[in-house]
Amino acid sequence: MTHNGQSISGSATSVRSDEPASGDAPSRQRLTWGTRLSYGLGDLASQLVWTTTGSYLAIFYTDAVGLSAGAVGVLMLIARVFDAAIDPGIGAAAERTRSRFGRFRSWIIYGSPILAILLVLSFSTIPGSDGAKFLYAIVTYGLLGIAYSAVNVPYGSLVSVMTTDTQERVTLNSIRLIGTNVGVVLLNVITLPLILFFSGLTGGVGDEMTIAGYTWTAAVMAAIALPLFLITAFKSKEVVQPIHSTRVSLRTTARIVFGNRLLMLIFAIMMLAMTGFFGRLGVVIYYFIYAVGRVDLIPVLMATPAVAGVIGILLFTPLTRRFGKRAVAIVSLVAQGLSLVALYLVGWEDVTLVIVISAIYGLASFNAPIFWSMVPDAIDYAEDKHGVRADGTAYAVISFAQKIAAAVGVAIGLAALGAIGYVANTAQAPEVLSGMNVIVNLAPAILCFAAIIPLSFYRLSARQYDEIRARLDTAALRTLRKG
Template sequence: MQNTLRPEANKRLSKLTLFAYGCGDFASNLCWTFIGSYLTVFYTDVVGMAPAVAAAIMLIARIWDGINDPMFGAIAERTNTKKGRFRPYIFYGAPFLALFSVLAFTTIGSGTTAVLWAAFTYIGCGMLYTVVNLSYGSLSTVMTTNPEDIAQLNSFRMMGTNLSSVLLNAITPPLLLMISGTDTYTARSYTIMAIIFAICALPLFYFVYANCKETVRPVSAKPAPLGKSIKAVLGNGPLMLIFLIQLLAMTAFFGRMGVVLYYLMYNVQRMDLISAFMSLPSLFTVIGIFLTKNFQVKVGKKKMASIGYIGSGLSLIAIYFVGWSNIPLLLVLHCIYGFCCFSFPIPMAMIPDAINYEEDRHGVRSDGISYATVSLSTKFGSAFGASGALLIMGFFGYVANAQQTPEAMNGINLTVNLIFGVMYLLCLIPLYFYPLGEKRAAEIRASLDAKFAARQNQD
């Protein structure tokens, strides 16, 4: 039987540790959010790819992630070093992630050569993001067993995510124009911005490594067989529901992030307000998470997540019907949308409960594979959302660097706002069936502690 050692695991985490953990996603998203927000436009409007080609690259990358992410999760949770199972991958993987996040915004040749280079750098960046961010995310399952601290870790993480988005979206558009020296973004400006963000991200990763320690470890030095771990993860009903929730939510969030720039450039047509439209939602997400993070345990994760998904979905649907000429109302609705995204850290705080659930049932604890499985939803969401949106926009007649037809503009509005708004509302379906409330999760933790104590007495 595999259980969990808990030396210092119930000890409350310090504010420095919580802050350091939040810096991890701040660093990750300096690289990944820039890719998510600007790479599709870089591919279509700078490299000159057809939307279908750009969409194909992203889909192929995500298909590979379906194999690569669980495989790496299995490797990570079977790693055994003095520094832990996950922390070494942050230390050694961060420089390579920074490098490939820059290479993704470079071009080599034209035509087929340019497409192959784009595929290589994008897939490579995705694999390295898995190494670093999956290891970073898995830390939240092994740093503490305290439910309030688990919720706080994921709240600080999401605040780091959105603060980096605020910074990135506020400074990127004007800096891109300044570096370009023209009224359009150039290949050189994208590359320089990627270099700046990579340089800023690297020391933050090492700050996380230095301050976030692993305290929850398997009792047995011999991990469960890989087949048994995979079977345990796939048979974990609560975990699979979390995966579905995140798949829908992340498809909506990252899909919109990947194409909202088209809406702002071609529909709203206010280049001077792009920074505001892209940074205000992230700023209000930080405010929303900060104001609601203490209610996750008190009110319940399911109720808080439901409120957030309903607010996010309805605000985007309202943006669709408002159109794109009423600028003040659009800004207000974008702020409401951002605030309601306080729900984002909640499913991640559910993952340890699902891992405990399976460990209590079958004695198998698969932190790495479990987290990798859920993290796939983020990658699938970013690819399927953005690539699907590009295909829909192409169907309605979108043409890069051209005056869009009324039909194309309506297609952009439909894609960016209505479709993703409905997708947020669909999150409520798997959330309804999620069975692990706060009371049930506490009972499972108590059962695991009792089993651990009994095992210690036997030894």
């Protein structure tokens, strides 16, 4: 039976909704395609917030509002670090939530309308001095980050409670990341044209996009994202629940989470790989505008890796069933790094070659769903070892890593732009363009290669996981018989 919303995290074992009456070990839950696709819509909605801010908020602040690149870098670092710091608290609160919707879905249902409003407010400003505009920006962006955490941490945690099948988790995370890439493609196809439209511009040379153009575009994104979040929340079911309602102290939860060797390796992997990925995403538009010099091709240049990424996920993540998650993820990181090195070496003058290599980079970027599917495996590993299921907190810790990586990556990228002499809305000097090439292509490549180091120490085979899952299922049945 389903114990939806009747107990809280921190209990000894977990139970499945498809528990057999015979007392045999529960079979692995297979999800319908309707459920899988509905779950993927949540990340599509998330990208309408995350990628819109990640790709366009910095240039909105520098080129529309008029803040300096250095100030924007500091702003984003402060806001993202604060946002990331609250993730573990949100995860702990979510896994202890009791509601008729379960532990995690209620956060999505009630938090997504607030998130939509804050997205619009973040792409606006107030009249006054640069100091007043900076203060408004840091408050609205900071609140946006908190709201995003309150929705996205529970959303990510759903994978660990929707099924116990490790390959099903790969599938869910693959669909989730396909949703990510579809969101990125959608954004890069429609965002710039929308900004230009609402700015009253045609996209000609010298056009300067207006604050109102960004604000109305954010409103469109918010209007699309909100119903997608709600579909995810109402179509996803929490079938893995803690059996006992005994509360576990936050200290115990923290000790188990931070003592989880596998989870800490995933943390290190995400810090390195995502610093490069999101740092590049946050500043690559500067490279396309000023180095490649084809504003008209920005939708194509930005969308190409995302489209190829969908193909890469569909083609290569199923290989984890045969070769294992670690081996396939290592291949992905190597291919990503080499493609970025190739982009650095060819430069920006041959636009066709830039698009082709960008497509290869996208094809190689299939590691994220693998990394995220490792998280519930690590949660089960810790539950088997310590008898406590801290799924919300564990996901929050990895979300923390991703957000810190994004904050550091974008902040360093913007600071580097300022250091090499970038000046908004002007032609850039040759040395500035060369510096952009290093920031956008070479530096992220190095971080891809660095992420292979902690990944090589992640060792949890399919056989070992099956043994862990069998012990947890047996413990769940034993507890049910006693109850």
